[in-house]
Amino acid sequence: MKQLLKSVVIPLCPSANQYWRSMPMIKKGGTFPMYIKSFKDLMMNIRAMTFPSDDAKNYIKYLTELSLVNRWKYFSDKKLRVDMMVCPRDRRVIDAHNYSKVLLDAMQTAGMFIDDNQVVELTVVLGPIVKGGNIIVDMWEIDHAPDLHPLWLASGIVSQAQPVAMKLDLEP
Numbered sequence: 752m753k754q755l756l757k758s759v760v761i762p763l764c765p766s767a768n769q770y771w772r773s774m775p776m777i778k779k780g781g782t783f784p785m786y787i788k789s790f791k792d793l794m795m796n797i798r799a800m801t802f803p804s805d806d807a808k809n810y811i812k813y814l815t816e817l818s819l820v821n822r823w824k825y826f827s828d829k830k831l832r833v834d835m836m837v838c839p840r841d842r843r844v845i846d847a848h849n850y851s852k853v854l855l856d857a858m859q860t861a862g863m864f865i866d867d868n869q870v871v872e873l874t875v876v877l878g879p880i881v882k883g884g885n886i887i888v889d890m891w892e893i894d895h896a897p898d899l900h901p902l903w904l905a906s907g908i909v910s911q912a913q914p915v916a917m918k919l920d921l922e923p
Contacts, residue, residue, distance in 0.1 A: 752832070755825055756890040761814065763840060763884030764857060765806045766849040772804045807853070815861040825864045825892075832872035832891045839877070840884030847877040854886060864890075 803811070818824065825831075835854065837847040855867040864870075871893070878887065 752894075753892045754889070755831075755892055756823065756888055759821075759823075759888045761817070761854070761886050761888055762810075763838070763886060764810050764814075764850055764853045765804065766845070767853055768849060770804060770807045770853050771801055773801045807857075811857045811860050814857045814863075818858075818861045818863050823861075823863050825890075827892065828865060828869065829892050829894060830871045831864060831869045832874075832893050833870050834874040834876075834889040836876050836878040836887040838879055838881040838885050838887065840880070840882065842880060845877075847875050850886060851875045854888070 833855070835851060837845070837850050839845050851873060855870060855873075858864060859867045
């Protein structure tokens with residue numbers, strides 16, 4: 752295993768709940784608003800446009816500049832392992848996993864690796880409270896398949912994995 756990033760401290764990114772924004776838009780080729788006569792017409796001609804928030808754009812720009820200055824570019828298609836410790840800015844309850852996808856997307860956009868599907872091992876832990884908040888990141892290049900949990904292997908559950916079928920009885 753070759754370590755690519757070692758305990759890099761990055762400012763806390765927006766959470767997944769703050770990353771995306773939506774705005775209603777008229778569909779391309781849709782009816783001009785003055786000709787919409789009913790709620791059904793309105794719903795048939797409007798779609799939600801989803802885009803990154805201003806906070807997300809600023810964070811990606813900052814991370815891109817940070818990766819350029821520190822030469823954190825990785826141009827290989829090998830698999831990666833990423834460990835991150837999310838240190839919140841205050842005592843509010845947070846979901847540490849909400850920061851992982853946002854950070855991985857921002858790292859990909861910043862050119863720190865080719866595609867976030869290279870990350871085959873991901874560990875996210877909640878760290879201590881730090882003024883301003885930050886994320887501590889370690890990243891390794893791995894040349895083996897991720898290790899499976901020993902109990903999964905011993906029980907044979909991996910080779911016998913079947914989706915769980917559920918029957919919902921919604922009638923009273």
